[in-house]
Amino acid sequence: MGIDQYDGAMPSSQQRHPESNIDGIDPVLILCGPLINYQHMDYSGNGVRWNGSVLIVTKPTQSTPRLEYGPAQSRGESMSTDGLKLYQDPDKAFWRFSLEVPLTDMQAEWSYAIQNIRFLSDVHGKDGRRSFFVPGADESMRIMFHSCNGFSVGTDEDFWSGPALWNDVLRTHEKRPFHVMIGGGDQIYNDGVRVNGPLKPWTAIGNPHKRRTFPFDNKMRAECDEYYFQNYVRWYSTEPFASGNAAIPQVNIWDDHDIIDGFGSYTDHFMKCAVFRGIGGVSFKYYCLFQHHTAPPVSTFTTDAPQTMSANGKGTTDADPRQTENTYVYKRTADDPSWIVGKTPGPYVEERSRSLYMRLGKRIAFCGIDARTERTRHVINYPETYDLIFERLEREIKAANGAIKHLILLLGVPIAYPRLAWLENVLSSPLIAPLRLLNKRFGVAGGLFNQFDGNVDLLDDLDDHYTARQHKPERRELILRLQKLAQQHAVRVTILGGDVHLAACGRFYSNGAHDTPAENDPRYMANIISSAITNKPPPKPVANLLARRNKIHHLRDGNTDETLLDMFNEQPGGVMKGAANNKCTMPSRNYACITEIPDNAPEVPNGISGTNNEIPIDHTGKEGKNRPKTRKDKGHHPLHDGEVNAGTKHAAADGVSNQGNFKGGLNVSIRVEIDNTSRNGETQGYGLCSK
Template identity: 70%
Template sequence: MSEEGNHFWHGSVLLVTKPGSKRPSLELKSLGAWDGRTRVSSSQWQVVDGLMLYSDPDKTFWRFTLRVPLVEAEAKWQYTIPNMKFLTDVNKSPSREFVVPASTDSMRIMFHSCNGFSVGTDEAFWSGPVLWNDVVRTHQQRPFHVMIGGGDQIYNDSIRVSGPLQEWTAITSPGKRKDYPFGEDLRNRCDKWYYENYRKWYSAEPFATANGQIPQINIWDDHDIIDGFGSYTDHFMRCPVFRGIGGVAFKYYCLFQHHTAPPVSTFTTDAPTTMEAGVGGTAGADPRQLKDTYVYNRTADDPSWIVGKRPGPYVEERSRSLYMRLGRRIAFCGIDARTERTRKQVNYPDTYDMIFNRLHNEFKAARGEIKHLILLLGVPIAYPRLAWLENILTSPIIAPIRLLNRRFGFAGGFFNSFDGGVDLLDDLDDHYTARHHKAERRELVVRLQRLAAEFSIRVTILGGDVHLSAIGRFYSTPADNMDALEDPRYMANIISSAITNKPPPKAVANLLARRNKIHHLRDGNTDETLLNMFDKQPGGQMKGADWNHCTMPSRNYACITEILEEQTNNGTHHPQPTNGVNGSVTVNTTGKPGKSRPRSDIDGRTPLHVGEEGAGTEHPAANGLSNQGPLPGGLNVAIRVEIDNHDPEGKTEGYGMSSKFLLAVTNKSLFPAVKKCVWQFIRNLG
């Protein structure tokens, strides 16, 4: 949304054509209110010229920048690219439709992650990306205004199996593989491969249909580059091939997922101008890469971006985090947790400073209108620990097995194809709960809580990556005796993945559920656990143990809808009364009225407030459509879980809970000052 009284929606459409095509134009018109009954007054017709972002001898990328007025009702818009023939789309029509919220409403959100298959997965067994059929059905019943991609929107891992890195991957010596050059010829072949993989995936149904109707916001993760990128050992991550594919993947991430221009050139080992990164990214242009090529010269022209101050250590470009308004009362921030990532660091300390400065300034300017912050992280942050597994995989007992693997190929599936390390370890190192990231994680959580307290904003965190669904929560320790609705430490972590990739085995989900113990953040005042969300198995099909109510190993996606408040004639919103006396919450132990227990007795796995009561299939939020619920002004959250992976329709079962906006916080001294020594510790690690 814009600064102009928050009455405009901003978005873009991307078109890829053959080179040499005439500059295309887009026709945009209002179709009136989405319900077909409410009268809507708005401009009826716009013509938008395409802006060329990039062109080479094989393809041209065009961006159409849209600016749509928000009016008194939810409105449907149609965009048409005339005289254009779509070769691969099932929908051959030149027109598509999308829906924007009313000027007084917040956006309805769909969240997904892990939209692809890992190498070696039997895609036919999993019926392909069929959950997008369910997304489209839900969208037709009540439109999503935005879909948020939490990372791995595309899987590029097969570049090492059937693509130009096949020969490099086959080198048995990690040392030789580390020194392998990434010259212009290999870069060019990788460039063509990444483009073709994006083109095929973004044309694949039913993902293509959803992508053409629901505007997207994305943050990337490792599979958007290659599996584990950023989390292997530092000396190996700095090898020419990893630096090279990091640059190529960033190029197409910018174009396809952000509709913005890529860097002028990317790294190769045979172009001195690209060998070193400057402050702005790749230091110079390579004339060979620019031959018969046009690149729009404003690579970071999106005002929603929070651009890092210096390039990442392996992707030699500056990070792109995001801030934007999702309608009237919801703000969104997505942290780019991949560009700056190393095994011991997720983001630079000064990147966090930039993000929190932006949030502080935006919230201050909003003068209390923003009630919710949706924070997107690539991986969960409130999640069970597997420190014991980390300790085993890094212990000396692994060394003899690694030696046998190098000499005889013993336990080949246990070690990765890149640096010879334990394959599972890069996934564990990705997690905020990994031992390398503990200090950084703690500081991020505390800064979010302080921000919530200062501006009375409820923070809700989105995270994917782990291929199962769950709801984690941070909250004040029982000793603080705080009502959860007034608790600035209360933050729900909605964990939703994968929408396409296969889930982990039942045993993994059950193991994580057994590790669902109350964890104490090292601020002395914050606890965390997973909520018992899954009251029954989806469609009666056993996905995990019958006692496991907190982790669900089945493909899924999430819906987030603002709960309606009472509205007065002058347009102001007033929250409806909550359960209990004077806004306090009665937490039921048995689901029966009057059976409650004091806040100090809550174990963290059962409901902390009325919005968590009855979490599961019977909750009002479970259908993914409802804007009614027990906490007016809060958020309804539904996780839609696949019932049968052999069903081509991708039907789901819904599980719901609600989160309340944060009531005014008066005791801001609850939070300790942010300690610079922690950031210095992280700098020393990096």
């Protein structure tokens, strides 16, 4: 990979110092980390090689830290790598250590330690040594999926026991290790920047015009920069989340709370205001560093540096001398091989989108769509971005010569989910106007309206959904392209989604006009919805309302239906989370485990292997409005053997099982919190298998 460097005002710190580990040299002081990421798998040479990275944040240093790593059971075969400085200013430095691990026939544990360091927090292992696991060369990865890992403004964090579910993640990891941890967005909540941070005075401005035209100068940028950095350090150093970051390699996409609540989904004229564009740039900087271990842009947007106010020909901003003073930024000329980089910058962030592609072991491909950088109230991603993504998927699947059997697609929000169009209509109707006026003048119904553009606060969340009225054409096109990909390459698509703070499983499938068993149906796609691992769930009535809205929906292709699966057969630990008749939405904190069923896995008892109740099918072949209607209860029943007995009695429910009747299928467990007042984070598992 070719590299270039931006020459800041700290030339001496750009040099590597191999003698930094010699006795007598001052130790490197760690502010945050280590954080481990998975990057990509290399199948091009002899053998298979896993590639990842470890990140630490330190006080500025003239020394170059070094990391040594090797098989955990064989300390004598260790390797070492010097840290690559990604960024340094007078207060901190970011160092990335690149790891390359050869895979063997069996799963392997590797350990790593950074030499000559001293932690400035209590978050570290014995002697600073950590370990992680990689799969065997012919195995697929075991996956942990989470989203919404933080608290909304005003939440009683102590009442919700902080990030307690990470204790259960670590317990499950001990039983059967995870090889990768997928973050579906909102890995951190930065919303406090407007409540107790530098945006508080701006948020308090009552006049909407003054708020829109308020400048985002270099002083405000520096204050926001400090806020975002300190918030990342605080959260990523909080146990038990910090231990998970150091032991399970991460793959992340971002969503609005990684920036600020609702970013991209407010009205266009307000989203284009200087303050939103400014915090878009600052948050992108630390998203690159903390979540992707890659260097940030040289400068970010301010209103008093014209060269930063629009993207240049390379899709980023030009340098602002004030931002580069006493600052070093590593700059490379080649993109990370896992990235799918958009062609044009987003409308409110002066950067190009960065979606992801990588192999999760032998038979699973992964794609994460960056659905925030290009987002507006009417667009989730540009058409040309979808073209780039599907061109990459086609190329990678063909190059794998049939080895890839599953595509896991990560979206920030669910795509198979109950409709709330009626609520959108009410909240955007003229009936709300008098209440909005009373709110503006007298503060009436203050909790209903947001502090940014004065609209109903819930509207930005509804506008985020693929099922929102304005996103439906884009949603339909994405579903059809996925179905075509699945059919052409015999690949099963499984979709991950978060954001909604409850657990569920939606499914797309061929309607009754097609005599197609689900296990052979290219239209069958499960949408595993896991959210939130830390934030509080919605009230019970909201979850119950969604369950009542769980109708059989018909995609306007005339071929595809969708609905949520009834999988919550009992309440977690006997604690009532929703109505007794609500089997499809679970308002309790949760995360998901995904484990491939190998070809040599033993059969499971009859609890999973029963046959479905056959449903009469009309073979007229008609489509559109004239297509035959399926029996209205079909989608609420199991569609294939892997969904039979979905719930607590399913073999996959324990979160570690790799047994099942679908050889090569994926066991999915949604681990649901039982008691939010327990800091141990005990969970109940609900399982199903996605063939």
